Amino acid sequence: MARTIQSPGVQINEVDLSLRAVGAPPTTVFISGFAPKGPTNEPIMVGSLSEYEQIFGTPTNGAERYFYHTAKAVFSSPANVMVYRLPYGDNLGVDISDDFSAIVYPVASYFSGASSTNLQFTSGSYFFGKPIHVKLTEQQYLDILRGDAFTWSATALNPATVRQINSISDLGKTGLVILNKSQSTINTKYEGYYVGVIDNTNLNPATPYDNINKVESINTGATFLSSYVSLPEVRLNFPLSATSSGLEGSLSEVIENVGGFDRSTNAWDDTVTLGVFKLRQSVFSPNTVALDYLLEESYVGSLDFYREIQDQNAGPPSSFFLENVDDASRNVVVLVNPYISNKDTGNTWVDLDIIPQKKVRFLSTPRASVFDNETAAAYETRVGTTTAQYAAFLSTLGSTDSIVALGDYTVASLTTKKIGNIPGKVTRMLDKVENSEIYPLTVTVEGGLGTIYANSFNPTTSGYFDDSVAFDSGVQGLTAQNPTTIPAMAQNYTAAVGPFVDFAAKKRKDHMFIADPITNIFVQGSVKTLEDNTKNFSTDIYWPLRNQFSTINTSYVALYGNCAKVADITSNRQVWVPFSGFAAAAMANTDSNTQPWFAPAGFTRGIITGIVDLGFYPKQTQRDALYKISLNPVVFFPNEGFVIFGQKTSQKTPSAFDRINVRRLFLDLEVKTRDTVRSFVFEPNSLFTRTQIKNVLAPIFDLAKNTQGLYDFLIICDERNNTPSVIDDNSLVVDIYLKPVRAAEFILVNFYATRTSTNFQEIVS
Numbered sequence: 001m002a003r004t005i006q007s008p009g010v011q012i013n014e015v016d017l018s019l020r021a022v023g024a025p026p027t028t029v030f031i032s033g034f035a036p037k038g039p040t041n042e043p044i045m046v047g048s049l050s051e052y053e054q055i056f057g058t059p060t061n062g063a064e065r066y067f068y069h070t071a072k073a074v075f076s077s078p079a080n081v082m083v084y085r086l087p088y089g090d091n092l093g094v095d096i097s098d099d100f101s102a103i104v105y106p107v108a109s110y111f112s113g114a115s116s117t118n119l120q121f122t123s124g125s126y127f128f129g130k131p132i133h134v135k136l137t138e139q140q141y142l143d144i145l146r147g148d149a150f151t152w153s154a155t156a157l158n159p160a161t162v163r164q165i166n167s168i169s170d171l172g173k174t175g176l177v178i179l180n181k182s183q184s185t186i187n188t189k190y191e192g193y194y195v196g197v198i199d200n201t202n203l204n205p206a207t208p209y210d211n212i213n214k215v216e217s218i219n220t221g222a223t224f225l226s227s228y229v230s231l232p233e234v235r236l237n238f239p240l241s242a243t244s245s246g247l248e249g250s251l252s253e254v255i256e257n258v259g260g261f262d263r264s265t266n267a268w269d270d271t272v273t274l275g276v277f278k279l280r281q282s283v284f285s286p287n288t289v290a291l292d293y294l295l296e297e298s299y300v301g302s303l304d305f306y307r308e309i310q311d312q313n314a315g316p317p318s319s320f321f322l323e324n325v326d327d328a329s330r331n332v333v334v335l336v337n338p339y340i341s342n343k344d345t346g347n348t349w350v351d352l353d354i355i356p357q358k359k360v361r362f363l364s365t366p367r368a369s370v371f372d373n374e375t376a377a378a379y380e381t382r383v384g385t386t387t388a389q390y391a392a393f394l395s396t397l398g399s400t401d402s403i404v405a406l407g408d409y410t411v412a413s414l415t416t417k418k419i420g421n422i423p424g425k426v427t428r429m430l431d432k433v434e435n436s437e438i439y440p441l442t443v444t445v446e447g448g449l450g451t452i453y454a455n456s457f458n459p460t461t462s463g464y465f466d467d468s469v470a471f472d473s474g475v476q477g478l479t480a481q482n483p484t485t486i487p488a489m490a491q492n493y494t495a496a497v498g499p500f501v502d503f504a505a506k507k508r509k510d511h512m513f514i515a516d517p518i519t520n521i522f523v524q525g526s527v528k529t530l531e532d533n534t535k536n537f538s539t540d541i542y543w544p545l546r547n548q549f550s551t552i553n554t555s556y557v558a559l560y561g562n563c564a565k566v567a568d569i570t571s572n573r574q575v576w577v578p579f580s581g582f583a584a585a586a587m588a589n590t591d592s593n594t595q596p597w598f599a600p601a602g603f604t605r606g607i608i609t610g611i612v613d614l615g616f617y618p619k620q621t622q623r624d625a626l627y628k629i630s631l632n633p634v635v636f637f638p639n640e641g642f643v644i645f646g647q648k649t650s651q652k653t654p655s656a657f658d659r660i661n662v663r664r665l666f667l668d669l670e671v672k673t674r675d676t677v678r679s680f681v682f683e684p685n686s687l688f689t690r691t692q693i694k695n696v697l698a699p700i701f702d703l704a705k706n707t708q709g710l711y712d713f714l715i716i717c718d719e720r721n722n723t724p725s726v727i728d729d730n731s732l733v734v735d736i737y738l739k740p741v742r743a744a745e746f747i748l749v750n751f752y753a754t755r756t757s758t759n760f761q762e763i764v765s
Helices: 049-056 062-075 138-146 168-173 251-256 376-383 387-397 422-432 449-455 472-476 488-508 537-548 580-593 620-628 660-680 687-706 724-728 760-764
Strands: 028-033 044-046 080-085 100-105 107-110 125-128 132-136 176-180 192-198 214-217 271-281 291-302 332-336 359-362 402-405 443-445 512-515 557-559 564-568 573-577 634-637 641-644 710-716 735-740
Touching: 028 062, 028 580, 044 049, 049 062, 049 080, 062 080, 062 449, 062 564, 062 573, 062 580, 100 138, 107 387, 125 387, 132 138, 132 168, 138 168, 138 176, 176 192, 192 214, 192 251, 251 271, 251 291, 271 332, 271 359, 376 387, 422 449, 422 488, 443 488, 443 580, 449 488, 472 488, 488 512, 488 537, 488 557, 512 580, 512 660, 537 620, 660 687, 660 735, 687 710, 687 735
Parallel strands: 028 080, 028 443, 125 359, 214 402, 443 512, 512 557
Antiparallel strands: 044 080, 100 132, 100 176, 107 125, 176 332, 192 271, 192 402, 271 291, 564 573, 634 641, 710 735
């Protein structure tokens, strides 16, 4: 170890050699679907079926029964269950508008010697006031993004009418425009997305949490709206503000603590914090109109275009400009007036002492007076103006000490329960859970969404889904042998399920997706297909299944060739539901009782409970036919009951990955390896580090080898794969070779009849 002391003495150094491999996260199953109530467009961890019923209610139609019973099946296992309620309604749902919107912040500028009504954008401080809500057409939204809708101005709106916007061109005279990228809406319960922006004048933990004191919503569809509906506290199931040692979880405390580093000093006077909050009906409060909040997104950034910040993980500096910081946002696009940001001048606000020479202030009523024990001079230094001038700006521009509605107001009703654009809704949902660090997933399930969407095109339902209606005409299109074109029902199914497949196989590649056959293939209304004497397995089961899944070819997807009948207490009858939830429960039980690399099938790990019937009972020859096209049979045995009797993935190429146990073995080891090796990022690329990586990883693979997951493995991380050119590229390579254990799926028993005089040892040898 290098010596740092420069004179005789004793130097103590610590070297941490106790690093150990990261264990596997718990099995998490992700389920999505339709429900009669509860938060939409929000992933929620649910602990039990009773909690699910409390949040999302009990089913009232076929689509809701699919969601409910899929979740119920998974709750029979020890898995963590994450559920996501899709919204009803045309297109992307009732909480998504066909139009766009924006909230626009007026601004004033002040510098020493000028009057308080000077609104030129000059050196000094910028004061942002209460925003105006603006409704936009899609064309206007696109024009704003392209820079064609208006021209930015170096002069603000007239001081007397600074909060009166009459046309889109007036947006150019404002300071900050926040576009509603997600097209979210505010409904009649005032649920929806809200935005709050604060500066750094009150971020000291010793001061009260009082940056946000109101929730301001809308109840009209006006194009330009400068007045809001202030929600009374009785409508809020959370505190807005608190003392420095008071109520935890207040909205002000949450937004003030965003960022992870101290921004209360004058070095961050040009910095703001932007929070996107979701308000929705409280799922646990007895008050049916009370709203809970969730901080959906948060961003900390400067209004200086040229401001940069050092990467806290020792990477290169990155842009700290607010417009760039929010690039990954799903909900908002932030635009800063370039005459404020100095974008076109090439000049930064920061001086040689790294102190911004301009201040950004979002006007707040509590900031209009000095702090305790603060002098007037100290106030002017901190805020950038005198208390009288601040009060004048506050009177003209209005206060920003509130979160304001981001989306348009809508009065759409949920009573119609129209299915809408499931592919678009699923894509939007998967974008929300794409971050594997925030949402660790093990299995995602279809839950019959493909069946729901494919059947919503049927003239009988016309956009709705009713599981009691027979849809024979749609299924008939799937029965053709080797069709030259993909049947319409299969196309609609693929449109709904395709995003799940791409999400698992291309985007995340860290979990498996379980897809469901279209239920109508097995059941027409309440009658099984094969109970009709005019129909047979080959034409009416095999070929529809083959045509339905013809486009899916990946080891990240598993298919089960059946559906299940269960008892539905709410309707007091037995109903047919998708099988994916039961398959996911089998995988979760396998993880809990053995290891992920054991096959979730057979009499030990594949027995299914909670069902009363199957869509059909496949014979051995029929099971053979299904297995050849990568569909896992679900079988009934008189003594054992209902059993999963297959463990193929949907990969058509013969390899180790055409089996579920091998695919889940690799997924488990890859996730553990990723989470373990991440600790070595930015460590020296030396022999010591490479050896340490090998030593830390070895127990992961030893466990798999000792528990029948691997026959053997080899980890190479030395000069053989870390050549000088690799090291010069700032890379470190770890090569891991595995011999996965294969499951014994085909047990061949041979009986030999021999003569009495035969020597068995001679025959065997």
